[in-house]
Amino acid sequence: MTNDLYYANGTEVQLFEWAFQQQMPVMLTGPTGCGKTRFVEHMGQLLGRPVVTISCHDDLTSSDLVGRFLVSGGDVVWNDGPLTRAVKSGALCYLDEVVEARHDSLAILHSLTDHRRTLFLDRADEVVTAPEPFMLVCSYNPAYRSSLKELKPSFRQRFVTIAMNYLPPEREADVLVAEAAVDRAVAQRLVNCATTIRNADEVFHFEPPSTRVLVAAARLIAAGASELEAAHACILAPLSSDGAITEGLREIAAANLLASDGSHVQSP
Ligand SMILES: Nc1ncnc2c1ncn2[C@@H]1O[C@H](COP(=O)(O)OP(=O)(O)OP(=O)(O)O)[C@@H](O)[C@H]1O
Numbered sequence: 665m666t667n668d669l670y671y672a673n674g675t676e677v678q679l680f681e682w683a684f685q686q687q688m689p690v691m692l693t694g695p696t697g698c699g700k701t702r703f704v705e706h707m708g709q710l711l712g713r714p715v716v717t718i719s720c721h722d723d724l725t726s727s728d729l730v731g732r733f734l735v736s737g738g739d740v741v742w743n744d745g746p747l748t749r750a751v752k753s754g755a756l757c758y759l760d761e762v763v764e765a766r767h768d769s770l771a772i773l774h775s776l777t778d779h780r781r782t783l784f785l786d787r788a789d790e791v792v793t794a795p796e797p798f799m800l801v802c803s804y805n806p807a808y809r810s811s812l813k814e815l816k817p818s819f820r821q822r823f824v825t826i827a828m829n830y831l832p833p834e835r836e837a838d839v840l841v842a843e844a845a846v847d848r849a850v851a852q853r854l855v856n857c858a859t860t861i862r863n864a865d866e867v868f869h870f871e872p873p874s875t876r877v878l879v880a881a882a883r884l885i886a887a888g889a890s891e892l893e894a895a896h897a898c899i900l901a902p903l904s905s906d907g908a909i910t911e912g913l914r915e916i917a918a919a920n921l922l923a924s925d926g927s928h929v930q931s932p
Pocket residue numbers: 669670671672673694695696697698699700701702703805831839843875876879
């Protein structure tokens with residue numbers, strides 16, 4: 665099922681539009697599964713611009729971004745990389761998890777993210793100035809605690825930053841109903857379960873369950889799973905790297921969700 669409805673969580677749509685008007689790059693921050701990718705796709709549609717997504721990783725080189733010479737039929741020809749193509753076509757270029765890329769690979773973005781709006785393709789001996797609608801959007805998850813990586817201040821301070829987070833409970837339940845076609849009562853119980861875990865985050869020391877895992881659980885329930893089964897598989901097990909579900913989490917789920925016989929077990 666594909667669905668690209670986006671539920672706004674504040675003034676982010678307006679902020680993004682202003683940045684687009686002013687040709688300023690945007691940095692989205694927020695926990696995994698809170699809607700960053702969905703938001704960029706939505707803004708692409710709203711602004712009538714294609715979105716070119718590049719997933720960053722620590723092997724990503726500046727050549728992977730801008731392009732390289734390739735041998736083709738005995739000739740050596742320059743091939744634009746995805747960033748160059750996005751600049752030339754005036755797309756929204758989305759660099760996902762930008763914190764994963766090495767600093768030297770990101771240096772190429774400096775001239776593109778200030779008043780110059782220019783990409784220097786030194787090897788191809790070409791200078792590309794971004795057309796008006798081109799926009800660079802980056803994202804990263806600052807709470808990802810196992811990551812020791814940090815973006816440089818000289819990079820961060822080039823962007824309009826939009827700090828995203830999970831929707832308020834009522835809106836998050838709207839997302840589950842829209843995405844998975846579950847009853848509102850089911851959606852609300854799933855959201856309550858997640859909210860309890862999120863509020864106990866200090867105790868658990870892991871990244872809390874996201875809207876994404878709630879949508880996944882809701883989809884299993886729509887397919888026939890019980891609420892508890894779906895929550896164990898989609899919400900609780902992914903919280904720890906080994907899939908272990910602690911007693912505390914089990915109790916939270918049991919207190920909020922229905923078992924396969926429709927019963928509601930109250931925790932002590
Ligand atoms: N505001 C929202 N409106 C509609 N759906 C949402 C929203 N937020 C989250 N979702 C749902 O959660 C899913 C995950 O969202 P998305 O992929 O945008 O997260 P993300 O922030 O990009 O995560 P990651 O950092 O892991 O890439 C979406 O596919 C959608 O089902």
